[in-house]
Amino acid sequence: MEFNQDTFENNYDVGDEIGSGHFAVVKRCTHSATGTQYAAKFIRKRRGGGRKGAKMEDIKKEIEILKYIKHPNVISLHDVYDTKNEVILVLELVSGGELFEYISEKDKLSEEEACRFLVQILEGVKHLHDKHIAHLDLKPENIMLLNHNSQNIKLIDFGLAQKIDPKSDIRAMMGTAEFVAPEVVSYEPLSLATDMWSIGVITYILLSGASPFLGDNKQETYHNITAIIYEFDDEYFSGTSELAKDFIQKLFVKDCRKRAKVDDCLNHPWIKPKEKQHEDVRKSAVINID
Numbered sequence: 001m002e003f004n005q006d007t008f009e010n011n012y013d014v015g016d017e018i019g020s021g022h023f024a025v026v027k028r029c030t031h032s033a034t035g036t037q038y039a040a041k042f043i044r045k046r047r048g049g050g051r052k053g054a055k056m057e058d059i060k061k062e063i064e065i066l067k068y069i070k071h072p073n074v075i076s077l078h079d080v081y082d083t084k085n086e087v088i089l090v091l092e093l094v095s096g097g098e099l100f101e102y103i104s105e106k107d108k109l110s111e112e113e114a115c116r117f118l119v120q121i122l123e124g125v126k127h128l129h130d131k132h133i134a135h136l137d138l139k140p141e142n143i144m145l146l147n148h149n150s151q152n153i154k155l156i157d158f159g160l161a162q163k164i165d166p167k168s169d170i171r172a173m174m175g176t177a178e179f180v181a182p183e184v185v186s187y188e189p190l191s192l193a194t195d196m197w198s199i200g201v202i203t204y205i206l207l208s209g210a211s212p213f214l215g216d217n218k219q220e221t222y223h224n225i226t227a228i229i230y231e232f233d234d235e236y237f238s239g240t241s242e243l244a245k246d247f248i249q250k251l252f253v254k255d256c257r258k259r260a261k262v263d264d265c266l267n268h269p270w271i272k273p274k275e276k277q278h279e280d281v282r283k284s285a286v287i288n289i290d
């Protein structure tokens with residue numbers, strides 16, 4: 001893979017830090033020639049046999065995946081620079097902060113607002129899954145608002161993303177404890193369904209502000225996940241619709257094959273607006289008659 005031999009510093013002015021990730025720090029930056037703002041993700045390379053820094057193969061995988069996807073709800077890659085100690089990804093700037101912060105400020109969201117975010121998350125994940133790519137680290141911290149007053153979101157941080165092909169058997173202890181699916185905890189094969197479980201956790205948090213499987217320590221959290229121990233506590237869910245709970249229940253399914261897929265979620269009555277359902281019925285009716 002060829003990279004720019006030109007230096008990053010020659011082309012960009014670096015600004016304040018706006019985030020961080022696996023062995024990475026993300027800073028706002030400005031393209032000197034055009035004034036356009038981007039997010040520069042500085043990924044430290046692993047040197048020698050050390051454990052610090054990212055392996056070059058993982059960095060290249062993140063770059064390949066980012067180059068392969070283009071969707072309004074997924075962060076886009078603009079350029080890449082390779083230096084002695086780090087690789088710099090020049091990414092589309094999103095500056096509305098993490099969805100996580102937005103929920104914390106509002107404690108919990110109305111079902112309408114949660115749905116507006118979820119449809120975008122599902123559309124972004126559908127784009128990935130249609131290309132057999134699993135994000136594998138979906139959580140509110142990796143969902144950014146485009147800007148402070150917009151409801152637009154973008155999925156970020158493809159540092160753990162993997163191309164899932166039926167032959168390959170991906171097992172890895174990854175992701176953040178409270179969001180990982182049972183197959184991650186049990187070190188069984190991961191798949192696109194692994195993302196769907198995480199979407200269930202995100203939905204539960206959007207609607208309640210509480211985390212469904214979080215225990216007092218990691219072991220307890222992992223036990224809650226593999227035993228699927230959670231509840232819709234009246235303290236948080238007394239006003240929540242049965243449809244919303246049904247949407248979540250279809251995702252908290254241990255058997256990956258039976259877990260709702262991204263298209264099932266997009267067509268779930270809680271997500272697909274009523275009028276849209278009639279529209280689809282009308283369209284299919286016309287096709288049948290002809």
Ligand SMILES: Nc1cc2c(nn1)-c1ccccc1CC2
Binds near residue numbers: 018019020026039094
């Ligand atoms: N681990 C992270 C973390 C972040 C980002 N990417 N990876 C990011 C990407 C584009 C714009 C803004 C950010 C900040 C947070």
